[in-house]
Amino acid sequence: MTEEFGVYVHLPYCPYKCHYCDFNAYRLPRAPEARREMTRAIAREIERAPGEDRGKKVGSVFFGGGTPSLFAPDEIAEILRAISGRYARSRRAEVTLECNPGTVDLAALVALRRAGVNRLSIGAQSFREETLTRIGRLHTPEETRSAVAMAREAGFRNISLDIIYGLPGETPEDAEESARIALSLGVEHLSAYALELEERTLFGRLEAQGKLELLPDDEVVRAGELVGAACEAAGLQRYEVSNFARPGRRSRHNMLYWHQGSYRGFGPGAHSHLSGHRFWNASPPGVYLSRVAAGGEAREEGEVLSSEAVMGEWVYLRLRLAEGFALRAFAQRFGQSLDAAYPGVRRDLLAQGLLERLPGWVRPTARGRWLLHRVAAPFLA
Ligand code: SF4
Structure with missing residues (x-):
């Protein structure tokens, strides 16, 4: 497990910005060329960036973001071709794409499957409509159900759902109910995170002004316990603080992170870890694009861990x-x-x-x- 090499690809655009989000994610620019330009830059970075990692055998590829499912399947395929040009890919490599309900249809999922994506991580967050609206997500619980059903129809046998507990306006029982609905969809993996308030987000600002009603800490813990118990009752085992899986369905990519494995990240703000050396790319998409255009590399800083x-x-x-x-x-x-x-x-x-x-x-x-x-x-x- 620890010997596995991973590739992370950061696709930084989203259709909207959720109220709690502190990720390196930006609204998709209006210019129709924006996605293509980003795809070409990432493929170019993968092809040209220097590094000792070239030729390694890749066991896991993870498209994160942002909302990678905003990108067209042929754009994902183009990036996967560039990865195959730089690395050897293990035949049983896990290729995960993060996807948001409402941004995929059956045709796109079939095309993604054909391009080599074999695992989907779908951001459900909650199955209560009013909660989704309150946290700034523009999809409905029905769209999450339909995304899972379409993914099955497209041939995906490895699906993860993300949910968040401790959300404003929700009780621990509401979070438990969301977990139960997620599990009733028969997914292989569930990630359940407690809401974290980050200063730079809308929720962070509201909290600082005393305008956000949140559960007391012990109720957040209770919500987490109820969610955990629901997962275990449904046959998913906790294998990490926030992650549950059916046997054999742990996220290989995350296992690699948790075992301090080596991985290379491409795209704006992506981090890499090669033999104790950490480095990361420029985060703002504009800076990233111009760096790659100038030389094929967007590396910003690095550190060697003591x-x-x-x-x-x-x-x-x-x-x-x-x-x-x-x-x-x-x-x-x-x-x-x-x-x-x-x-x-x-x-x-x-x-x-x-x-x-x-x-x-x-x-x-x-x-x-x-x-x-x-x-x-x-x-x-
Ligand atoms: S969809 Fe995900 S990455 Fe995009 S804004 Fe919402 S939380 Fe952030």
Whole structure:
């Protein structure tokens, strides 16, 4: 798993901006050429950008955004051809495309499937119409149902839905109901995230002005627990704090991130991680396009992680995973025991009831999972 190489492609346009969104996403420009121009630039970056990653065997490709399903299937196919030119693709590579209800039809899904996309991640967020309106999404619950049905008809056997809990105006039971409806559609994977308020979003500004009514923290935790229980009752196992899957359907791309694997990102603001070296592209689409036009590369900055940072991140990412990690795995990776690297930390977390008492193993308790920032803080300090 850890040896797998991943490719991330960032397609930054959306038909609208959701009230909670802090991603590198922009309204699709009016100019009809905008999508084509972005497609050509990303294909060019993939073809020309220098790097030691050329020729690697790719196990996962992920089109994220933004709303990648705003791009035409032949544009996605063009980018996939460029990826095949730069890398060797494993025959069982997972190729995921993020998609928003209301932006796809059956013909497009069939064409995407033919182009090589074999997994869809659909942004449902909620199945309550008034909630969707309140959070600034322009699709209906019916369009989400229909997107899943069309995807099945188009031959997709691996579908994930995203939902958010702790949304303004929703009770924990409302979130549970959305999860139940999502699960009733028979999806293989569900990601359930607690709403996070970011300063630069409309919700962040409203919150700062005291104009956003939110659930108290313990009710958000209860919402998460109800959603988690609904997933498990439907046969999806929690394998990461916010992610649930049927057996064999974990997101390979995300597993790669959580195992500190190597990946290369293309497109505006895309991040890469190659052998402990992190770098990222210019984020604004205009800057990205002109950099690629000038030389085929849009790399902006980078950093080489210190060994302490790699070690702290290793622990943090594995604490996110349901199985946690073996003390032996840490010692093998870093040449010292966890207790020698972080004296007293494990003992304190055990005493606070945040880690389970398991011989040779480190895993957060259910409480620890909800307080993960507290569990992880001493490792990241
Ligand atoms: S669809 Fe996704 S990326 Fe686009 S604005 Fe909404 S949350 Fe952000």
